[in-house]
Amino acid sequence: MYPKVMPPESVKDHDVLNIIRSNKELIELLAGNWREWVIASEGKKAEHKYDRYRASDFVARRPDLIAKLLELDELKHVQIVTHPVMTNFSHQALTAISLRAGYPLIVEANARFHPDIEVTL
Known part of the structure; x- marks a missing residue:
């Protein structure tokens, strides 16, 4: 992951967009x-x-729009997006990762947001 705070001009150089560190x-x-x-x-x-809401909260409240984000010309090369997401079971935003379906460098992934919810690709 990009270890620094990412400015807009650096997006073109990375296939990972970390919205939390932007x-x-x-x-x-x-x-x-x-x-x-x-x-x-x-x-x-x-x-x-x-x-x-602060601008950074927009993504957390509507993460369903990540797909539209990846359609933007300047982000067509981005394969993975790390972003905040609001859930029904937490009053604080959690960190989530969205990735393009079929991204060949990821063979398997799973995540646990809540003890009763597991997401596996």
Whole structure:
């Protein structure tokens, strides 16, 4: 994983995007896209819905939009995204990893978010 805080200009050099370790400029860029996608999916009523959240919380509250993120031209090379995610069983954001299906360097993966929930690929 990229060990430093990642600025937008470094994204092109890595196939892993660690949103948790991104600088404010990159988070703001992502938040702009998130806001646009949320409005497109939820309608105009959602325009101010996320105003009370920090830009870094947008991803945690709508991680389903990671797939749209990976469709952006500047991120088509990214294979793995580490990001925060809000769950029903925790009041704090947890760290999750999303990856492209068929990424050949990952043969097997599993994760445990909760004692009763296990995700295996």
